[in-house]
Amino acid sequence: MAAKPSIPKGTRDFSPVEMAKRNYIFNTIRDVYHLYGFQQIETPSMEMLSTLMGKYGDEGDKLLFKIQNSGDYFSGITDEELLSRNAAKLASKFCEKGLRYDLTVPFARYVVMHxxxxxxxxxxxxxxxxxxxDRPQKGRYREFYQCDADVVGSDSLLNEVELMQIVDTVFSxxxxxVCIKINNRKILSGIAEIIGESDKIVDITVAIDKLDKIGLDNVNAELKEKGISDEAIAKLQPIILLSGTNTEKLATLKNVLSASEVGLKGVEESEFILNTLETMGLKNEIELDLTLARGLNYYTGAIFEVKALDVQIGSITGGGRYDNLTGVFGMAGVSGVGISFGADRIFDVLNQLELYPKEAVNGTELLFINFGEKEAAFSMGILSKVxxxxxxxxxxxxxxxxxxxxSYANTKNIPFVAIVGENEMNEGKAMxxxxxxxxxxxxxxxxxxxVVKK
Structure with a gap:
């Protein structure tokens, strides 16, 4: 007997109904992007590994899917290298290409090339x-869609403001x-500076980004593991656990970071974004959250993350400012800022909360019953008009x-059926x-x- 087919863990098939729901998500996001003057591009599914490696930190590099070279990929490899069983080294010889990890790095490559x-x-x-x-789990897949919007070639913080308006509009x-969380990598750099651990900024941000998932004690244990002193960890506690309104948090930070020029710059940027959004009348809550670090190495300014309030699930949107991403491809001085909607997690949230509008998931609206050749020919004439x-x-x-x-009409939830027999044809009508x-x-x-349109 033939083996039962399967698909890789962390991937999914989507039925016609699920695709209708997914297209509702994509079309909603696409419509809002168009409202704000964004234009669509596409890049290949696979990129050169040289494009991808080193852009996501050590943890990200481990999660890249590498594509084995076609042809004789053993050529040019010595027996000694094969016998060493060094997986990383052999992969670098066997694989020149990889599946893209996100859409931002391919976009930076696109900007440089074009x-x-x-x-x-x-x-x-x-x-x-x-x-x-990645290890598949609830809300985390190995293959998933991102819906990114980026602005490059402008340092203006109005871009950050508009991206937050886009987030608010889409989820509305x-x-x-949702709660839109905002922070700034410059604030985090300032914190690392005043606790005397500037060279450990990446370790600090990777650790505190996990606060929601693993809790304060485990974050502190990870910081200690990375060689950060007990004194520095102690100084970090009140900053990580800072509470109050956005205005109160900003006021405290101005005090705490008074000796750090970069930290104060981050506070100033956050203050502008939050104050400007205050006048825009957002429908959703926006919160300055110092535990938000976004582990990716390329963020340099404002960082964002969006959490659903009525469903237990990870971040459903994220992004931030990256001032030097195109620099790694030989094009320095191009600043960018972007957001990415996690379509698969949004799909799960809308499913759990049953928020899909009926018209978004309905397919066929009218089915003509087929009684035979003559009746079908008559029905086809009406069908063309319909x-x-x-x-x-x-x-x-x-x-x-x-x-x-x-039964077919019922299974497909078709709301109307047209019945055309001899009597109906004689009258030139349909039941x-x-x-x-x-x-x-x-x-x-x-x-x-x-009737059907009504």
């Missing part, structure tokens, strides 16, 4: 899948209540038993049945269109 065709500031969005060799349209009016309609392809055809109420009426093509 710099002569781009008008700056360049506002692009991208909706494509990414891959991470989804009817998902489709021309923008109604999603189909005819059952075979003259099967009525019960089978009605229209409302599948919800059971009501039936003999109608002309024009009347049928009016």
């Amino acid at each position: 710099r002569d065709e781009i008008t700056f500031p360049f506002k692009r969005y991208q909706i494509q899948p990414v891959w991470r060799a 349209r989804f009817n998902i209540r 489709r021309a009016a923008g109604i999603r309609a189909e005819i059952f392809p075979d003259a099967a038993k009525m019960k089978k055809q009605m 229209l049945k409302n599948m919800e109420t059971g009501e039936q009426n003999l109608v002309s093509a024009e009347e049928l269109i009016a």
